[in-house]
Amino acid sequence: MGSEWDEPLTPAGRLFMQAEMKQIIHCVVGLKNPIQVEIVKDEMRKSMLLQHPRFRSLMVHDHRGVEHWRPVQIDIDRHLVIITEGVSEVNKYLSDLSIEGNGGLSMDKPLWEIHLLMEQRCLIFRIHHSLGDGISLMSMLLASCRKLNHPLELPSLHLHTNTSTTIRRFNLWNLLVTMWFTVLFAVDFVLRCFWFRDHKTPITGGAGVELWPRKIATATFSLQHMKTVKNAVSNATINDVLFAIISSGISRYLDSRAPNGLRDGLQLTGLAMVNLREQPGLQELSNLMKSNSGAKWGNKFGMILLPVYYHRSNSPNQLEYLKRAKAMIDKKKKSLEAPFSYKVGAIVMSTVGPKFASFLNYRILCHTSFTISNVVGPQEEIMIGGNPITFLRANNSALPHALTLNMVSYAGRADMQVQVAKDIIPDPDFLAKCFEDALLEMKEQVAAKI
Template sequence: MAANDSDEPVTPAGRLFLQPKTNQVIHCIVGLKNPIDAEAIKPIIRDSLMLQHPRFTSLMVRDHRGFEHWRRTEVDINRHVKVIDSPVSTTAAAGDDESAVNEYLAELCIENLSADKPLWEIHVLVAHKCLIIRIHHALGDGISLMSMFLANCRKVDDPEAMPTIVSFDRKKSSRWNWRKLLGFVVTLWFCVIFSIEFVLRCLWIRDRRTVLSGGAGVEDWPRTMATAKFRLEDMKVVKKAVANATINDVLFAIISSGLSRYLDFRESNGLKNGVQITGIAMANLRPQQGLQDIKNMMRSNSGASWGNKFGMILLPVSYLGSNCPDPLEYVKRAKAMIDRKKQSLEAHFPYAVGDFVMSTLGAKVACLLNYRILCNTTFTISNVVGPQEEIMLAGNPVTFLRANNSALPHALTLNMVSYAGRADMQIQVAKDIVPDPKFLAKCFEDALLEMKDHTLAKS
């Protein structure tokens, strides 16, 4: 197909997500308080800010050389909105909306979007008062898409106001002193170490096999899903127990402790303390951290640009066993490790390498390297901070926000979204490898409660 002059080339990161081995769709799950008026959904979508963005009104086409482009087209809302009136599960108990929606999501995780229309769709689960927004990763990352979604919402306590968009400016000082020089040397050292580690992961180093290990081809295996639920107040209690800790430190400590609990239960031969498995985390690379002003993002000259602006970070988890005498040890280890990652430019290195490989060697080579590092690690984790006040969509209060993505060669994928004082983690697993995701979810929940109880007992 010949490219038109008006066609816009797909970005290198977008091209990566269009390759067969790394074809990714993001799912945003929105729970609503009141029954859904299915007939009112389509005109609301038609008039939304989403359809003012060219990515959501463009087809992905390939020219005669195989290069991907965006081509503007007319959007037929009826092809993008799928209304399902009846319950979506025959196995979930009556009234168990969470299990029913998770079962439906698990099926979507191995289902691609049709390329004969713009790469998004919305599933309206009327019986479960839930929306599932499916958007191809080539259109944007989690920060872009969450910012887009919130631009179409309003505060419950102020129906005319948009949700608060949280952003954190990185403070930079132009004044040099010995501390800054020392920090530069440390950063340079960590950059070298973590870059070498990343390259070795791409080439041959891989995690020891455990009951959580995936591998090549696992992205096509059937999926199942569960939800772990946390109170942000509990996480803040634990955070205060370790000096200068952050919520992200606590989150990774929960994952480390929860996985240790689960491995204790599943590994029949036992594991030695200190055995390491590795996760891949996605780090936002925009100048402003947090959610963005969507109108600012849509401007081409904006520093907080729309699209995929994230890098990978390798996060090692050390198995400590369930008999660890101090649950806060997980927080201390997580903080020490993440602090080193923050001092480096580790997240920028994979992004720069990927961009270079895409530009010089092509999408197939970049896809192969990305796929290898996924096969050589054990799990994926992402964390998107949502609004802390209650919001509503089209006048209907939102009860929860969750997210997950298409299947990866990992057998375990963790996606967390916080909203209105709580944080929900979607746990997606290859069900032939991890048959009990609800038990794994309880391992994570119990890990946080144990840390909180230990903290309160010491105070």
């Protein structure tokens, strides 16, 4: 029997409950000082996390089998996993948690945990994707933090323009351009779901790869270096630089793994998650929790296809990668591809049901080469429970892709988690270095021209 207090899952929440699409988000917080367990518990008791109804609810099924949230009493000790020894590396621990079956969340309690890696001075927030997306969850985490130099102030949440919310002056020409690119990319999206797939390369995943063992490495970038490269091309953005890095880094990696074996200009397609809130970027949590807010809590994102192209990495001009990335992303900004994917997904969920929607999402994952997400964090140093935070990182549980890239920026640097299926990409540390070297070469070329 249901309860009058039960809240139905959103369509996106139901999607992430399907077997093929179960996803857990890992938000990783490095700390400067040793972890004090009692302080962590005190911070949890007064945090916004325990005030949000979804974090105080079980996922249950009604008599028709439809999922609902049902409020329960929270036992904090059941949500803390304290690891005192046996962990040599944070990324090794994360890679084990990312495999289906190894690190699932128990369904007899609300779908989140906090792992305390005592020796590594690291907190890992593990949250089921049905509770919310990366923007929602990062906003909730930051609501429990304070500025390091101003301990009474919340972190500043800088807005970050995304590819779906660029404001353009309305006129007939812009409308026609928007319609053209929307139709073009929508058709490409549909064809990807059913027929088209990327050419097979040494980084290609596929059906069942989400069950394979994982490895994770971290590529670290200076935001100042990214801004220096960005300024070398008129009207370029940090996202343009990121995709230039990915394109160049993957080309470098493929040169070493398939020398002379791939056609120059070969397309490899990334699947990117785009925040669709009216106010882009991280949000004040009070706005996210208002039901009538344009920000709105939950999963509010669309997907877009972002092609990168393999080019032999002995090219003398690395900035060509940035010019190509900017040209591609500029076209995406002129379309409504992300809202289209979101609306079509919602329609499919409400008319055909979550199983077919899950099938379509799984197909498009199998037909593309990698996943990419990018969350812009606070640019000043912050602390949680009085303990300074040294880094913020994020990744999600395994997908059919053999390569998943999740980037979070914080305090002047950006950390990109490079998650791989290790039987396909056995050397993620080398791949991470390919990405880092790509940015450094671009920065050096810019410096040489000054």
